[in-house]
Amino acid sequence: xxxxxxxxxxxxxxxxxxxxxxxxxxxxxxxxxxxxxxxxxxxxxxxxxxxxxxxxxxxxxxxxxxxxxxxxxxxxxxxxxxxxxxxxxxxxxxxxxxxxxxxxxxxxxxxxxxxxxxxxxxxxxxxxxxxxxxxxxxxxxxxxxxxxxxxxxxxxxxxxxxxxxxxxxxxxxxxxxxxxxxxxxxxxxxxxxxxxxxxxxxxxxxxxxxxxxxxxxxxxxxxxxxxxxxxxxxxxxxxx
Amino acid sequence: xxxxxxxxxxxxxxxxxxxxxxxxxxxxxxxxxxxxxxxxxxxxxxxxxxxxxxxxxxxxxxxxxxxxxxxxxxxxxxxxxxxxxxxxxxxxxxxxxxxxxxxxxxxxxxxxxxxxxxxxxxxxxxxxxxxxxxxxxxxxxxxxxxxxxxxxxxxxxxxxxxxxxxxxxxxxxxxxxxxxxxxxxxxxxxxxxxxxxxxxxxxxxxxxxxxxxxxxxxxxxxxxxxxxxxxxxxxxxxxxxxxxxxxxxxxxxxxxxxxxxxxxxxxxxxxxxxxxxxxxxxxxxxxxxxxxxx
Numbered sequence: 001x002x003x004x005x006x007x008x009x010x011x012x013x014x015x016x017x018x019x020x021x022x023x024x025x026x027x028x029x030x031x032x033x034x035x036x037x038x039x040x041x042x043x044x045x046x047x048x049x050x051x052x053x054x055x056x057x058x059x060x061x062x063x064x065x066x067x068x069x070x071x072x073x074x075x076x077x078x079x080x081x082x083x084x085x086x087x088x089x090x091x092x093x094x095x096x097x098x099x100x101x102x103x104x105x106x107x108x109x110x111x112x113x114x115x116x117x118x119x120x121x122x123x124x125x126x127x128x129x130x131x132x133x134x135x136x137x138x139x140x141x142x143x144x145x146x147x148x149x150x151x152x153x154x155x156x157x158x159x160x161x162x163x164x165x166x167x168x169x170x171x172x173x174x175x176x177x178x179x180x181x182x183x184x185x186x187x188x189x190x191x192x193x194x195x196x197x198x199x200x201x202x203x204x205x206x207x208x209x210x211x212x213x214x215x216x217x218x219x220x221x222x223x224x225x226x227x228x229x230x231x232x233x234x235x236x237x238x239x240x
Numbered sequence: 241x242x243x244x245x246x247x248x249x250x251x252x253x254x255x256x257x258x259x260x261x262x263x264x265x266x267x268x269x270x271x272x273x274x275x276x277x278x279x280x281x282x283x284x285x286x287x288x289x290x291x292x293x294x295x296x297x298x299x300x301x302x303x304x305x306x307x308x309x310x311x312x313x314x315x316x317x318x319x320x321x322x323x324x325x326x327x328x329x330x331x332x333x334x335x336x337x338x339x340x341x342x343x344x345x346x347x348x349x350x351x352x353x354x355x356x357x358x359x360x361x362x363x364x365x366x367x368x369x370x371x372x373x374x375x376x377x378x379x380x381x382x383x384x385x386x387x388x389x390x391x392x393x394x395x396x397x398x399x400x401x402x403x404x405x406x407x408x409x410x411x412x413x414x415x416x417x418x419x420x421x422x423x424x425x426x427x428x429x430x431x432x433x434x435x436x437x438x439x440x441x442x443x444x445x446x447x448x449x450x451x452x453x454x455x456x457x458x459x460x461x462x463x464x465x466x467x468x469x470x471x472x473x474x475x476x477x478x479x480x481x482x483x484x485x486x487x488x489x490x491x492x493x494x495x496x497x498x499x500x501x502x503x504x505x506x507x508x509x510x511x512x513x514x515x516x517x518x519x520x521x522x523x524x525x526x527x528x529x530x531x532x533x534x
Contacts, residue, residue, distance in 0.1 A: 009343040009344045010343075010344065012343050013340045013343050013344065016339075017332075017336070073329045073331055073332070074329075076326045076327075076329065077326070077327050077329060077340060077344070078344065079292075079293060079326070080319075080320075080325065080326035080327035080383075081319075081327055081340075081341060081344035081345045081387075082291075082292075082312075082315040082316040082317070082318055082319065082344075082345065082389070083312070083315070083316075083344060084292075084310045084311070084312045084315060085310050086310060086312075087312065231310075232295050232309075232310075234288075234293065234294040234295065235288070235293040235294070235326065237284055237288075237322050237323065238323070238326065
């Protein structure tokens with residue numbers, strides 16, 4: 001048995017369940033983006049990055065969903081095999097870093113793929129909306145922006161998932177908490193996309209260090225909430 | 241690890257409901273225990289505390305001398321399969337459920353699991369959610385048996401199985417108990433079908449332990465008197481009758497209390513057969529609402 005399996009069994013389970021799934025969805029996403037790009041090129045012409053419209057919106061919801069799935073599917077499995085809640089906390093934290101980094105890397109590669117396609121046809125890959133990165137070829141900053149964003153959305157999914165695992169009442173209470181956790185991610189992506197809240201954050205001109213500090217603080221808060229909920233959470237029976 | 245189980249003044253409350261109240265017992269381990277009780281008597285709650293699925297509200301629970309809740313040294317040695325099993329989520333393929341078990345459970349025996357998969361004819365490529373109730377039950381049983389944990393518990397895990405599959409389970413359970421001695425606790429409603437497996441029996445009623453004894457002692461605590469209906473009625477007059485069955489002129493009455501040699505001779509003289517007490521009748525008697533108990 002490898003060290004990875006012995007020391008990080010849940011992480012191994014989660015990654016084997018979610019990495020391939022995420023990569024598959026990314027490939028599908030890229031195909032859709034390229035098809036839309038082709039249609040626009042044939043009708044209106046291309047002057048900016050098409051995928052930038054979507055990458056700051058849809059992928060974060062996938063990461064949020066994966067965070068919920070970690071609890072709704074794998075916490076039960078973890079406890080049923082005699083593992084502890086403390087162990088779940090450590091491995092789920094490791095998971096949030098790995099899955100969000102992996103997804104951010106795929107998105108970054110997507111910009112690179114788009115750049116190569118645009119170069120072939122002589123189009124300009126301009127960003128329609130500035131993010132914490134100013135141009136579509138600032139790959140390290142792009143990776144950092146999406147990693148930070150996805151990290152907070154994944155841990156927000158964990159918090160809300162655990163809330164509902166414990167009780168419906170607590171689950172409802174964790175929804176605004178989850179929203180608070182993801183709000184700072186609107187600043188680096190300059191994209192809110194939620195009704196009623198967060199749009200004013202997209203215009204704030206905040207130094208990257210401040211954004212990073214705010215996100216780190218909220219991540220730590222989220223981990224504290226995860227521990228507070230999971231440390232003695234009962235595993236209720238499911239029917240049948 | 242020894243699997244001596246010590247439960248002392250255990251209580252478990254869900255909000256206003258008391259599921260377990262002042263339950264105390266000690267199991268020395270290495271046997272097959274039967275846990276019996278009516279619906280809502282607290283069986284699942286007790287097993288959930290023993291497996292660390294729930295934290296006790298009061299009292300203590302120790303396995304191998306150590307507390308259970310969130311204690312990896314203990315919980316890694318314990319496997320509880322409730323119903324069709326908590327380790328088989330509906331969104332996962334059967335093959336992945338077994339692979340994940342091998343990652344998460346250090347004592348997992350993949351070879352034995354593969355044998356059981358073949359025995360129960362489980363389709364590995366199917367999603368758990370697409371399995372019939374019976375096959376999900378079989379998957380839960382495989383998870384429990386192949387875990388090879390020193391303490392393995394089944395909580396009504398095989399109710400979805402058809403009769404031939406249930407007998408396969410009982411055979412596998414006995415073979416496992418002989419080849420890999422471990423402590424097993426089986427909670428069931430199918431008392432007569434499983435009772436032959438039990439070495440000790442615990443009966444819960446309304447969250448309280450009403451009986452804990454060796455199965456043989458319980459069976460000897462009374463007798464099944466069978467024979468001509470009129471002779472049976474005459475013989476059991478004045479005795480505590482737990483239950484009766486009648487087929488034509490033949491009648492069987494379960495009587496509680498030991499019969500001395502004179503009474504046994506009297507039964508033989510009347511042409512009556514004396515057999516061991518059926519655990520199910522004793523169980524029904526002990527868990528009847530107080531007002532109805534004779």
